[in-house]
Amino acid sequence: MILTDWRRLPAELKPRVRRKTKSGIKPSVKVKPKVKLSVEDVSKTLEETDYILSYFDNGEEYGNDDDDADEGPVY
Numbered sequence: 001m002i003l004t005d006w007r008r009l010p011a012e013l014k015p016r017v018r019r020k021t022k023s024g025i026k027p028s029v030k031v032k033p034k035v036k037l038s039v040e041d042v043s044k045t046l047e048e049t050d051y052i053l054s055y056f057d058n059g060e061e062y063g064n065d066d067d068d069a070d071e072g073p074v075y
Contacts, residue, residue: 006014
């Protein structure tokens with residue numbers, strides 16, 4: 001049987017007993033109600049994020065540079 005010296009562990013790893021919450025206390029997590037988006041809102045959001053599609057390169061045109069300029073090493 002292995003006995004562990006719990007004083008050597010940080011407080012986050014020490015075992016602890018969970019206390020029961022009182023019935024009169026509300027939970028601290030607030031739940032936001034879901035909002036239905038209209039078609040205009042969805043299209044507006046897509047238009048606003050359109051810059052991402054034009055800013056980042058997806059790699060399709062990688063290596064299609066003009067090969068006529070390769071006449072030799074440049075010093």
